Amino acid sequence: MDLTKLFVLGCLTITFPAIVIGERNFQVDWENNQFLKDGEPFRYVSGSFHYSRTPSSQWEDRMIKMKAGGLNAVQTYMMWNFHTQEEGKYDFTGDRDIENFLQIANDTGLLVVMRAGPYSCAEWEFGGFPWFLRQDDVILRSSDPKYLSYVDAWLDVLLPKFERFLYNNGGPIITVQFENEYGSYPTCDKAYLQHLVQKFREHLGPDVVLFTTDGFYTSYLECGALKSELVTVDFGTSTDPKEAFADKQKFQPYGPLVNSEYYTGWLNQWGDSFTYISAEDIATTLDKILAMNASVNFYMYVGGTNFAYWSGANSGDDENTYDITSYDYDSPISESGDTTWKYFVMKDTIAKYLPPPEIQVPDNSTKTSLKGVKLASKGTLLIYFDYLANASDYQSAKYPKSMEELGFDYGFVLYRTHLTKDYPENIKLSFPLNGIGDRVTILTAMSHNHSTATYLGTLDNKYRQVQELEINIGLQKGYYIVLICENRGRVNYGGDMQNQHKGIDGNVTLNGEVLEDWDMIHLKLEGMGTTILPPPDVPPSEAPVPIVYQAEVEMDIADTFLNCTSFSRGVAMVDTFNLGRYWNSLGPQQTLYVPKGIRTSTKFILTLVEFEERSVEEMVDFLDYPILNQLA
Ligand SMILES: *[C@@H]1O[C@H](CO)[C@@H](O)[C@H](O)[C@H]1NC(C)=O
Ligand SMILES: *[C@@H]1O[C@H](CO)[C@@H](O)[C@H](O)[C@H]1NC(C)=O
Ligand SMILES: *[C@@H]1O[C@H](CO)[C@@H](O)[C@H](O)[C@H]1NC(C)=O
Ligand SMILES: *[C@@H]1O[C@H](CO)[C@@H](O)[C@H](O)[C@H]1NC(C)=O
Ligand SMILES: *[C@@H]1O[C@H](CO)[C@@H](O)[C@H](O)[C@H]1NC(C)=O
Ligand SMILES: *[C@@H]1O[C@H](CO)[C@@H](O)[C@H](O)[C@H]1NC(C)=O
Numbered sequence: 001m002d003l004t005k006l007f008v009l010g011c012l013t014i015t016f017p018a019i020v021i022g023e024r025n026f027q028v029d030w031e032n033n034q035f036l037k038d039g040e041p042f043r044y045v046s047g048s049f050h051y052s053r054t055p056s057s058q059w060e061d062r063m064i065k066m067k068a069g070g071l072n073a074v075q076t077y078m079m080w081n082f083h084t085q086e087e088g089k090y091d092f093t094g095d096r097d098i099e100n101f102l103q104i105a106n107d108t109g110l111l112v113v114m115r116a117g118p119y120s121c122a123e124w125e126f127g128g129f130p131w132f133l134r135q136d137d138v139i140l141r142s143s144d145p146k147y148l149s150y151v152d153a154w155l156d157v158l159l160p161k162f163e164r165f166l167y168n169n170g171g172p173i174i175t176v177q178f179e180n181e182y183g184s185y186p187t188c189d190k191a192y193l194q195h196l197v198q199k200f201r202e203h204l205g206p207d208v209v210l211f212t213t214d215g216f217y218t219s220y221l222e223c224g225a226l227k228s229e230l231v232t233v234d235f236g237t238s239t240d241p242k243e244a245f246a247d248k249q250k251f252q253p254y255g256p257l258v259n260s261e262y263y264t265g266w267l268n269q270w271g272d273s274f275t276y277i278s279a280e281d282i283a284t285t286l287d288k289i290l291a292m293n294a295s296v297n298f299y300m301y302v303g304g305t306n307f308a309y310w311s312g313a314n315s316g317d318d319e320n321t322y323d324i325t326s327y328d329y330d331s332p333i334s335e336s337g338d339t340t341w342k343y344f345v346m347k348d349t350i351a352k353y354l355p356p357p358e359i360q361v362p363d364n365s366t367k368t369s370l371k372g373v374k375l376a377s378k379g380t381l382l383i384y385f386d387y388l389a390n391a392s393d394y395q396s397a398k399y400p401k402s403m404e405e406l407g408f409d410y411g412f413v414l415y416r417t418h419l420t421k422d423y424p425e426n427i428k429l430s431f432p433l434n435g436i437g438d439r440v441t442i443l444t445a446m447s448h449n450h451s452t453a454t455y456l457g458t459l460d461n462k463y464r465q466v467q468e469l470e471i472n473i474g475l476q477k478g479y480y481i482v483l484i485c486e487n488r489g490r491v492n493y494g495g496d497m498q499n500q501h502k503g504i505d506g507n508v509t510l511n512g513e514v515l516e517d518w519d520m521i522h523l524k525l526e527g528m529g530t531t532i533l534p535p536p537d538v539p540p541s542e543a544p545v546p547i548v549y550q551a552e553v554e555m556d557i558a559d560t561f562l563n564c565t566s567f568s569r570g571v572a573m574v575d576t577f578n579l580g581r582y583w584n585s586l587g588p589q590q591t592l593y594v595p596k597g598i599r600t601s602t603k604f605i606l607t608l609v610e611f612e613e614r615s616v617e618e619m620v621d622f623l624d625y626p627i628l629n630q631l632a
Contacts, residue, residue: 026167026174028209028230030254034293035209037167037174043256043293044174045350046073046113047301050122051101052082053327054304055597056094058337059101061362062302063108065333068361069343070350073174074105075113075260075297077120080154081130082310085409087150090157102165106172113260113297114162115177115213116200118151123267123312123323126490127497131409134490140498141179142187148195159203168207175209175230176200177260183214183224186495193226213260216244221251234261234299237281241289257294262286264298264342265330269314269321274588274629276330279342283349290353298346303328303335305593308526308578309410312492313438315500319463320438322488324589325580326628335593335626336559338364365596367624368558373551373606375618379536381546381609382414382443382450382482384528385521393522400518402437403487403503408522413503415483416445417518423475423511429456430468432506436461438488440504441611442469443544445480451537453482455544458612471510481515483508484523484546486611488581529576529607541614546570549608549615555622557599561591563621568612575604585612587631591623 027036035042047066054062066074078098083090092098105112119141120128130150133140138147165171178196182188193212200210214224216233225231231252235244245257264282266275289296304327306312311323328335332343339361347361381388395406400415429442439460445453459467475481487502507514532550536543549567562572568585571578572592579592606620 024168024170026209027207028255033254034256035174035295043295044073044111044113045071045290045295045354046075046111046297047071048075048261048297048299049302050079050304050327051076051098052079052095052124052310053306054302055595056097056100057597058595060104060108061337061365062333063104063110064359064362065337065339066301067108067110068357068359069332069339069347070354070357071110071301072354073111073113075115076101077115077122077124077128078117078158079120079122079124079128080117081126081128084130084154087130087132088153092161099161099165102172106165110172111167111174112165112172113175113177114173115180116158116162118154119180121180121493123327124306124492125310125312125410127312127492129497131404131490134404134500139187141182141185141192142189143191143195148192152199155199155203159200162204166204166208175211176204177211177213178229179212179224181214181220181224181234182212183220183222184494188223190226197226197229211258211260216247218247218251221248225251227252230255230258232258232260235259236263237277237285239285241285241292241294245292245294257292259289259294259296261299262289262296264300264332265328267329268324268326268588268628270324270583271321271586271631272588273631274330279345282342283345286346286349287352290349298332300327300329300331302333302337303331305335305580305595307580309487309489311489311580313489314493315491315496320461320491322438325582325592326589326626328626328628336365336367336561336595365559368556368560368622369624370553370555370560370622373553373620373622375549375551375606375608375615375620377536377540377543377614377618378533378548378550379538379540380450380453380543381484381523381548382445382453383536384533384548387527387530387533388523388525389521393524395520397518397520398516399507399514400504401520402501402505404501406503406520406522408503410487412487412523412525413485414521414523415485415504415518416480417515418480419475419477421477425472425474427471427511428468429471429481430509431459431466431504433466434461434464435504435506435508436467436485437500437502437505438462439486441484441546443482443484444475445482446478450480450482453544481510525571525609526573526576526578528609529573529605532605543614545613546609546611547614549610549618551606551620552603553606554603557596557602559596560594560622560624561626562594563591563623563627564608565590566617566619567608567610567615570608570610570612573607574598585632588629590627590630593626594622
C-alpha cells in the first residue's frame with residue numbers, strides 16, 4: 001500500500017494494512033500508533049551495543065547484562081568498512097561475524113533493531129564507509145550511479161545474511177534502518193532513499209519494517225525521511241519528548257513513536273574534557289518518553305572501544321577534531337562491561353513500564369593490575385622496515401600521492417625522497433593547504449637504512465592552515481627527507497566527508513623547489529608485535545621519534561587498563577592486536593582498555609610506538625580501572 005500518497009493527501013478515511021494475528025509476526029499498527037508483535041501491542045526498550053567495538057568473546061556477557069537491565073532489544077549499527085578493506089572482498093569471521101552476534105542476541109532473548117547502513121556515523125572511521133569510496137569522485141549518499149553500485153554490491157552481500165534472522169522468519173530482527181540522520185547531510189536526494197528502500201525490500205521482503213532516524217525538527221525530516229516508511233527521531237535529556245514527538249507527527253502523523261538515539265552520554269574528542277550526563281536526568285526524561293508509550297533506544301547502552309584506527313573525526317568551521325580511542329561514552333554499561341550506578345537507576349525506571357527481567361545482574365568482570373612494567377627502547381621506527389612493510393606496501397612516484405591514490409587504507413604512511421643537492425640552513429619545507437592528512441613527523445636521515453636520523457619537527461592540519469617547517473640545519477646532497485604521516489581517522493559526519501584526503505596530498509617544496517622522486521610506504525605497526533626486536537645499533541638515547549618500545553609482560557588473562565602516562569602520543573599493541581591511539585600529553589583519555597578477549601596466553605609482547613617525545617621513565621602500569629577524564 002502506498003502510504004506516501006495517503007499521508008500527502010492527509011486523507012482521514014484510509015484503509016490500513018491488515019493486522020495479522022496468531023502467527024509470529026512483527027508489524028506497524030499505523031492507526032493506533034504502535035507496533036504489533038504477534039498481534040499484540042508492543043514497544044521496545046533497546047540499547048546500542050556496537051559489535052565492532054567489543055571482542056566477540058565478550059558479546060554474550062554484554063547482552064546478558066542488557067537483558068538483566070530490563071531491556072527487550074539490542075540495537076547495532078553495521079560498519080561496512082569493518083568487513084571490507086578491499087573492493088569485492090569481505091570478512092564475516094570472528095569479531096566480524098554478525099550472524100553470530102544475531103544468534104547470541106536471540107539466544108539471550110533480545111530482539112534486534114538493525115541499523116544496516118550503508119552509512120552509520122557513530123564516531124567511527126568515515127562513518128562506516130570503506131576508504132575506497134574516496135578513490136573515484138563518488139558522490140556519497142546520493143543517486144550517483146558510482147556510489148549506488150558500491151552500495152548495491154555491499155547490500156547484496158549483507159542483506160541475505162539477515163533474512164533468516166528476521167522476526168517473521170523466526171529470528172530476532174524486528175526493524176531495519178536504511179539511512180541515518182540523512183536530513184543532516186547536504187545531498188537531500190529522495191531518489192537515493194527510494195533506491196535503498198527498494199533494495200532492502202528486494203532482499204528482506206515486503207513486510208519488513210524499515211525506518212530512518214533524524215533530528216526531530218521538521219527541516220531534518222523533510223530531507224532525511226520518507227513518509228512511506230517509519231520515521232524515528234533522536235534527542236537527549238534536555239529535550240521535551242512531547243515537543244520532539246509532536247514535530248515527528250507533523251511530518252508523519254501515524255505510527256509508533258520512537259526515539260532511536262536517547263543519549264546516555266556523549267562523544268569525546270582529544271583535547272576536550274570528558275562529557276558526563278547524569279543518571280537522574282536520564283531517568284527523568286526516560287520516564288516521560290515511556291509514559292507516552294514510545295519505544296526508545298539508549299545511545300549508547302554498552303560502551304566500547306575504537307581499537308586500531310577505527311575512531312572517526314569531525315570537521316568544524318575552522319578546525320578538525322578527532323575522537324578518542326575509548327567509546328565508553330559514559331554509558332550505563334562501561335567500556336569494560338561494568339554495570340554502573342546509571343545502569344541501576346535506568347533499570348528502576350524501565351521496571352515501571354516493562355515486565356521485570358528474569359535474570360539477576362551479573363557481577364562486574366574481574367580486573368587485573370600490574371605495577372611498574374619497564375619497557376626497553378628499541379630505537380627509531382625508521383630502522384624496522386622488515387617488520388613494517390613488504391613489497392605490496394611500497395610505491396614510488398615523481399610527486400607524492402594521497403593515501404587514497406596509493407590504495408592505502410588506514411594508519412601511517414612514510415614518504416621519503418633523497419636530496420639531489422645541498423641546501424643551506426634556515427630554509428622552509430612547505431606543504432599545500434590541506435596537504436597534510438592529518439599530522440606529519442618530519443626527519444632527515446643521512447643514510448639509506450636510516451640508522452642515523454634527525455628529528456626536524458611535527459606539523460598538524462588541525463586548523464587547516466598552510467603548513468611550513470623552518471629547518472635550521474644544513475641539508476646535504478644524498479640526505480633523505482622522511483615524512484611519517486598519520487591518518488587520524490576520516491570525518492564521519494556532515495558534508496566534509498566528501499572531500500577528504502589522507503596522507504600527503506600535493507607537492508612538498510624545500511626552499512621553494514618541488515621535491516621529486518618519492519617512495520611511499522604503508523607502515524603496518526602491528527607487524528612489530530610478532531617478536532621482541534633486537535637491540536638497536538645506535539644508542540637508544542640518541543634515537544629520534546618515532547621510537548619503538550617493548551616489554552615482555554606476564555599477567556592473568558583478565559580485563560585491564562594500560563596506563564601509559566609516561567608516554568606522550570602514539571599507538572600501543574598487545575602482541576599484534578592494536579589497542580588504539582594514546583595521547584596522554586593531551587587527554588582526556590589516559591588509559592587504554594586491554595580486553596581479556598584479545599588474549600589467549602598469560603604472556604604477551606607490549607609494543608609502544610611513540611611519536612612525540614622520548615619517554616623519561618620508560619615505565620607503564622596496568623590498572624584495574626580506567627582513567628578517561630584527565631586533560632593534561
Ligand atoms: C530465536 O529464539 C526463538 C525463541 O525466542 C526461537 O523460537 C527461534 O527458533 C530462535 N531463532 C534462531 C534463529 O535461533
Ligand atoms: C498507552 O497505552 C495504554 C495501553 O494501550 C493506553 O491505555 C494509554 O492511553 C496509552 N497512553 C498514551 C499516552 O498514549
Ligand atoms: C561495577 O563497576 C562500576 C564501574 O566501575 C562501579 O561503579 C560499580 O560499583 C561496580 N559494581 C560492583 C558491584 O562492584
Ligand atoms: C605483506 O603483503 C601481504 C600481501 O599483500 C599482506 O597480507 C601482509 O600483511 C604484508 N605484510 C606486512 C608486514 O604488512
Ligand atoms: C607538482 O609539481 C609539478 C612540477 O611543478 C607539477 O607539474 C604538478 O602539477 C604538481 N602537482 C600538484 C598536485 O600540484
Ligand atoms: C600512571 O602512570 C604514571 C607514569 O608512570 C604514574 O605517575 C601514575 O601514578 C600512574 N597512575 C596510576 C593511577 O597509577
